[in-house]
Amino acid sequence: IELLNLKTNASTTFQRVRDFIAELRPMMLDDLGLVPTVRRYVKGFEEKNGIPTTLTVTGDERRFESHCEVLAFRGFQELLINARDHAEATQIKVTLDVSESVVRGSVEDNGKGFNSTEAMDPAQKHIGLTTLKEKTELLGGHLEIESIVGQGTRATFEIQIGSSDA
Numbered sequence: 001i002e003l004l005n006l007k008t009n010a011s012t013t014f015q016r017v018r019d020f021i022a023e024l025r026p027m028m029l030d031d032l033g034l035v036p037t038v039r040r041y042v043k044g045f046e047e048k049n050g051i052p053t054t055l056t057v058t059g060d061e062r063r064f065e066s067h068c069e070v071l072a073f074r075g076f077q078e079l080l081i082n083a084r085d086h087a088e089a090t091q092i093k094v095t096l097d098v099s100e101s102v103v104r105g106s107v108e109d110n111g112k113g114f115n116s117t118e119a120m121d122p123a124q125k126h127i128g129l130t131t132l133k134e135k136t137e138l139l140g141g142h143l144e145i146e147s148i149v150g151q152g153t154r155a156t157f158e159i160q161i162g163s164s165d166a
Contacts, residue, residue: 017092017154018046034069034103035096038076042094049084052091059098064161072096075128075157077145079107079129087111087153098161102141106156113152118147 031038035057047051063069076094083089089109097104133143140160147153 018144029069029073030066033061033063034072035098037069038096038105040114041073041076042080045080045084051084053080053094054092055094055096056095059096060100062098064098064103067126068103068105068139068159068161071139072105072157072159075132075136075159076105076107078132079105079155079157082128082155083107083109083111086114089152101160101162102158103161104158106116106154108152108154110152111120113147113149115149116147129155 011042025091028040039055039057042053042055045051071147076096080092083092089111091110093106093108095104095106095108102155127145129145136143136159141158143155143157145155
């Protein structure tokens with residue numbers, strides 16, 4: 001029985017490690033690009049968390065520089081995790097738009113909202129949002145957060161991607 005428990009625990013641990021690695025940089029992102037990866041991530045997020053989450057994709061479903069695809073994916077991930085963990089949202093809307101030179105993403109929730117000025121203050125140690133803001137700015141983009149206490153949050157990022165294929 002102890003050996004069976006050990007085998008079960010090892011199997012569970014290995015699955016968690018595989019899931020963690022896939023969350024950091026899904027292989028699908030390298031293979032298929034941002035749009036299919038975000039579609040799958042949003043669907044999985046909704047299934048795992050039980051929060052109705054819709055995705056609207058507009059623009060051109062095309063590949064672009066790998067580092068930009070990774071940053072955009074991580075942006076969606078960070079914003080969805082924040083909506084889940086902090087907003088107490090019962091509904092989330094995700095939008096993804098790929099134009100010739102820019103990728104835009106937004107995550108809007110109907111949660112409890114917060115003081116966005118305070119949250120973006122580097123002294124407050126909201127590492128995820130601060131890091132996302134810094135990285136988008138390094139790529140010529142920006143992160144905007146609009147939130148009203150009691151009325152939810154809309155976070156939007158934009159990253160410059162250029163017009164050439166990856």
